Amino acid sequence: MGASKSANGDVPRSAIFAASPHGYLILDTDLIIIDVNDRYLFMTGTKAEDLVGKHLFDAFPDDPSDATADGTNNLGKSLEIVAATGKQHRMAVQKYNIPIRDSADGAFEEKYWQPLNTPVFEDGKLIALIHHVEDVTSEFIGRRDQAIRLNLAKQVSGIGYGELDLQTGTANISQELANLFGYADTEGTIPMAKLFRRIHPDDLAHVNQSLGETMANDATVNADYRIVLPNGETRWLNTRGEVLFEHDKPARFIGATLDLTHSKKREEVLQKTLTERDKLLEQKETLLGDVNHRIKNSLHLVSSILRLEAASVDDASVKHSLQQASLRVHAVSSVHELIYKSHNVTHVDVGEYIPQLVDFLSASTETDSKQIETVVDAQSVTVPTDLAINLALLINELVTNAHKHAFVAREQGRVDVRLHQEGDLLALKVSDDGIGNAESVDRVGLGSKIVAGIVGQLGATMDKRATEHGYCVEIEVPMPAG
Structure with missing residues (x-):
């Protein structure tokens, strides 16, 4: 580099370069080594005459015993970037083994470096490249030891x-x-x-x-x-x-x-399981829907047969029994029809089907000589299907009983059906403005036995009483959990 003076004119720049605590290698644009300082010579175990005038990769070739060695390739790319961009390029830590000088068998020493390559310009023209390295072998090997632990x-x-x-x-x-x-x-x-x-x-x-x-x-x-x-x-x-x-x-x-392979595989198994479960549930819903449809059709057929039988007999008692049986079968059939239409095989909204059921009962029990008004106040409450069927039977018995007994010797009247949820109870109330006499309260016919049996089965309470304006039956049913 010559013996030019430093800025104060006293210390030669070559002396400052030689004594720098960092290792520097100066290359021309053809990657020929033109100068090197003492620190670089110490780190690489070389002498200036071993390097100056040689091509960089002739002086420091890849270790032939290391099949993965790519130090010359990586350093060459970095120097190309510096020459092309005119800017510094700091390389990641590189494994670049160096020849052991004077080794009889041409051995190489394992080394790790942190390189920084810098362009040198004169009058806007690239004239040299500075290759600055720090020997980080001990730090790297120290980290590797830690990595082993x-x-x-x-x-x-x-x-x-x-x-x-x-x-x-x-x-x-x-x-x-x-x-x-x-x-x-x-x-x-x-x-x-x-x-x-x-x-x-x-x-x-x-x-x-x-x-x-x-x-x-x-x-x-x-x-x-x-x-x-x-x-x-x-x-x-x-x-x-x-x-x-x-x-x-x-x-x-x-x-x-x-x-993530293990967790992803578990997700795939879980997703497959959920998909299969959903398919099985869908098949179950379809099957149960079909079953309810078939049950509804079968019950409707039975109800129709009973009505036809009732129409064909003359005995009033037998006719009445057949008509009542037909209504009871229809009450159950109406629930299965609603289940099929709603596509929910486990629960039913009683607020939807009770008005339909009461309308059917009113139409079935009306005669030309009587005009009985039926008013329904049913809250939208979703209950299990078995409870819905029991409610349908209760309403069937109570409404038909009111039509039969409450309006003796009367042409007009009113029956009120109310179903509301009150806390954890489902309250069913059927009342009329009929005669309200004690004789009807004490009746023990089949309908009354059916009502009593259902109330006991549901763990419900029932209150029957004559009122000032007629007769009232109140039943409170515990709401099922969930």
């Missing part, structure tokens, strides 16, 4: 770490990350392409998009994706990390990768 934890957690050099297209990866991508016994710097070629073709665009958005918005990468190993195995991974910028441009990506 943490290796078990890493294997259990399935986490790998890596750093991508976005300008040179290289990646510095941990052993665990290499294992995740199926590169056994690989650690250190490898081409990024080796990692990306393992990404599933259907997920590659997603990964590139996530990385691109991070570089554009200075955000954090968080991407789930699949990789395909050489044996055809598919593995799910999640990578999270951040992009570091140099000269306002994305330079490096540092991230951690987690193996």
